[in-house]
Amino acid sequence: MSIRWYPGHMGKAQEKMTEAIRKIDLIIEVVDARLPLSSSNHQLEEMRRNKPCIKILNKHDLADSAVTKAWVRYFENESAVYALPLSAKVSADAKQLIKLCQKTVPHRGKPGWPLRIMVFGIPNTGKSTLINTLAGKCMAKVGDKPAVTTCGQQIDLRNGIVLSDTPGILWPNMDDQNVAYRLATSGAIGASAMDYSCVGLFALEFMMHRYPESLKTRYKLSELPDSPTDMLEIIGRRLGCLMAGGVIDQNRAAEAFLRELRVGKIGRISLEEPPERVEDHEDTE
Ligand SMILES: Nc1nc2c(ncn2[C@@H]2O[C@H](COP(=O)(O)OP(=O)(O)O)[C@@H](O)[C@H]2O)c(=O)[nH]1
Numbered sequence: 001m002s003i004r005w006y007p008g009h010m011g012k013a014q015e016k017m018t019e020a021i022r023k024i025d026l027i028i029e030v031v032d033a034r035l036p037l038s039s040s041n042h043q044l045e046e047m048r049r050n051k052p053c054i055k056i057l058n059k060h061d062l063a064d065s066a067v068t069k070a071w072v073r074y075f076e077n078e079s080a081v082y083a084l085p086l087s088a089k090v091s092a093d094a095k096q097l098i099k100l101c102q103k104t105v106p107h108r109g110k111p112g113w114p115l116r117i118m119v120f121g122i123p124n125t126g127k128s129t130l131i132n133t134l135a136g137k138c139m140a141k142v143g144d145k146p147a148v149t150t151c152g153q154q155i156d157l158r159n160g161i162v163l164s165d166t167p168g169i170l171w172p173n174m175d176d177q178n179v180a181y182r183l184a185t186s187g188a189i190g191a192s193a194m195d196y197s198c199v200g201l202f203a204l205e206f207m208m209h210r211y212p213e214s215l216k217t218r219y220k221l222s223e224l225p226d227s228p229t230d231m232l233e234i235i236g237r238r239l240g241c242l243m244a245g246g247v248i249d250q251n252r253a254a255e256a257f258l259r260e261l262r263v264g265k266i267g268r269i270s271l272e273e274p275p276e277r278v279e280d281h282e283d284t285e
C-alpha cells in the first residue's frame with residue numbers, strides 16, 4: 001500500500017521544516033542550474049508563505065548560460081523570489097550572494113538584530129559546498145581571529161548574517177518520470193537506484209535533439225546516427241567499453257557517457273527550459 005500525504009495532514013518532516021522557516025528571515029534554496037525546476041521542491045513554496053527566498057541556480061559553470069538567463073526571469077516572476085546563478089565553490093560568487101541577501105532583507109543585519117538565513121535543497125545540489133564557501137570566505141576576511149563562531153547550530157558570518165550550519169534537506173518530486181530521469185542524468189540519484197543504460201539512452205535522446213553539435217564535436221562525428229541506441233554503440237566503441245567478441249557493453253558505455261556529460265566534457269548543457277507562462281501569451285495577443 002502506498003502512503004500519501006493529503007493537504008492538511010502535514011508530515012513530521014514538513015512540520016519541522018515549517019518550524020525552522022518561522023525562525024529565519026531569508027530562505028536560500030539551492031537548485032541545480034541544469035534542471036532548476038526538477039531539482040526544486042514545490043512544497044517549499046507552500047511552507048515559506050511569503051518569506052523572501054533566493055533561488056541559487058548552482059553549478060552554473062555546467063549549465064547553458066542562455067537557458068540559465070531565461071530561468072532567472074522565470075523565477076523572478078514569483079512573489080518575493082530572487083534568482084542568482086552561481087558556482088558554490090567560488091568565493092567571489094558567495095560574496096555576490098551575501099550582497100543580495102543584505103539587499104533583500106535591508107531591515108536586518110544590525111547588532112542584536114541579525115539576518116537569519118538557512119540553506120535548503122534536495123540532495124546533491126551543493127548546499128554543503130555553499131555553506132563551506134560562505135563560512136570560509138568570512139574566515140579568510142578576519143585573518144587570525146577565529147571568524148566562524150559556532151553557537152549551537154548557527155554560524156556567525158560577522159557581517160550581520162547568522163547562517164544555520166545544517167542545511168534543510170528537501171525531497172525531490174519523483175512522481176514525474178521525466179523529473180526522475182533528469183535528476184538521474186545530472187547525478188543527483190545514486191547509482192544503486194537506477195539502470196545506467198535506461199538513463200544513458202534518455203540523456204542521449206535529449207542531447208541528440210537539443211545539443212547535436214556538442215555530441216558531434218566531442219565524438220568527432222560529421223553526422224549523428226538515427227537512434228540513441230546506435231549513438232550509444234558509437235560512444236561505447238570510442239570509449240572502449242567492449243565485452244568479449246568486440247560487442248559493446250551498453251551499461252558501461254552509458255555510465256562512461258553520463259560521467260562525461262555530468263562534468264561538462266560534452267559542453268555546458270541545460271536539461272530543461274522554463275515552461276511558457278500563460279501571461280507570456282496574453283502579452284502578445
Ligand atoms: N561543477 C560544480 N560542481 C559543484 C558545485 N557546487 C557543488 N558541486 C559538486 O556537487 C556535488 C554535491 O555537492 P554537495 O555540497 O555535497 O551537495 P549537498 O548534497 O547539497 O550538500 C559535489 O561533488 C560538489 O563538488 C558547482 O558550483 N559547480
Ligand SMILES: [Mg+2]
Binds near residue numbers: 127128129
Ligand atoms: Mg550536504
